[in-house]
Amino acid sequence: MNPSTEEDNQEEYEILDVTENAQQRMSAFIEYVGRVPQLISRVPHSDVAVAGLGGWAVGYLFKKVGRVAATSVGGGLCLMQLAYQSGYITINWNKLNRDMNRTQRIVNSTINENQTEIQTTIHKVKRFFKKNVPLSVGFAGGFLIGMAT
Numbered sequence: 001m002n003p004s005t006e007e008d009n010q011e012e013y014e015i016l017d018v019t020e021n022a023q024q025r026m027s028a029f030i031e032y033v034g035r036v037p038q039l040i041s042r043v044p045h046s047d048v049a050v051a052g053l054g055g056w057a058v059g060y061l062f063k064k065v066g067r068v069a070a071t072s073v074g075g076g077l078c079l080m081q082l083a084y085q086s087g088y089i090t091i092n093w094n095k096l097n098r099d100m101n102r103t104q105r106i107v108n109s110t111i112n113e114n115q116t117e118i119q120t121t122i123h124k125v126k127r128f129f130k131k132n133v134p135l136s137v138g139f140a141g142g143f144l145i146g147m148a149t
Contacts, residue, residue: 044134051138052145059146 083089111118129136 047132047134048138051135052142055139055142055144056146056149057142058139059143060149061146062143063147063149 080089084091
């Protein structure tokens, strides 16, 4: 091979160091993200707006799912009553009452055992709402608006 053609085939590449630029951008991003919680916690208007938007979405979905659930349960009860009156379904009332009493005893004992946990949870929820009044009000208002639309 001719040495002049080998030199023509080889290209020169310049190596660029992009890590410095990436590090600068990453540090700027981390600094920006670090300031976001301070901005949100200091401005109650943004808390109300964000919570209101979330409440609206939850209320709207709750309304749609609730409507479907109510229709399903109501329709199912109507069909069960119709089937019972037509003779397709017979109910063993003695067994039903016995099972309901047993379930009621189990539920009551479970509630009595977990009473302190339930009270602690209720206390935590109350404390959260008292501490975050803008969030609570925004979510409640958004939820009601979502239910209305």
